[in-house]
Amino acid sequence: MVRAPCCEKKGLKKGPWTPEEDALLIDNINKNGSGGWRSVPQLAGLKRCGKSCRLRWVNYLRPNIKRGPFTPEEEKLVIQLHAILGNRWAAIAAQLGRTDNEIKNLWNTNLKKRLLSMGINPQTHEPNSLDGSTKRLPRSPSTRHMAQWENARLEAEARHSTESSASLQVKPHEQINTTDYFLRLWHSEVGESFRTGKPACFSPVSQASVSGTTNEIRVKLEHEADTDFSCATRSDDGEGVTFYNGVTKQSSPSEMEDSSDTVLHLFFDFRGYNDMSFLEDQID
DNA sequence: AAACCTTCCAACCGCACATGT
């Protein structure tokens, strides 16, 4: 199937945007909202491709974009996330409140070279041996879990994003949908320890709250097992945990009980995760 | 001061997927 061009290219302006064009685009989006990009140029009176309008909005004009130089912490986070997610710039960018373009540029112009100069393969994040081949390090279970966690969490974030798109005024920490138990865990103390890579000092209080969350998950699993949510269950190979994110019940009740505990065990697995610590000196 | 080189980043392009008809 031959794909039609997104717009008629004749007479369309290309290149850098002028402040006047920015103002027209912002004004149009304020009136009509973002989306329907094909019709945006006409509505806004712009001689631009709809795609170009979208890109300008997403990468530059959109409110709440974090701009300015990257901090060492952000750079470290980008490297860690890239090790997990690969070139999924949009997913990485979402974690930092940056644009995918910024992350991509940072990686291609800075971090990639830095890793190469350190003898680390930027694609595999593993050290290159002297003969240029990649030396495989034993992958820890926590690293595998991390990727699975991240995938599941991204899906949950996407769901949450869809659900909360109508309430943009809400503060970020208030945007956590209390019905999404995965996100609640993610934003909990345990989740934070995973995100920051720092071992969490779980007080009895936090343990209690975590247990409460576990029970809530269990209740959710038992009573709303036919609804859409993320849950975890052990894989058969005993090597790790496989996440199932489906609309139907995936496991028997006994497995459910195991699953909810597994969620916590996974988090605790990550308490010691700091696979990228060897980079800290280089980045700092 | 000028030429050249390198770095950075905004923007473009094409592909893939989602959604509508």
Next chain:
DNA sequence: GACATGTGCGGTTGGAAGGTT
């Protein structure tokens, strides 16, 4: 199910800015 259209994403490019010779 087939096709058309819209949208999002990642790869790439071109030019401006800064640095070096």
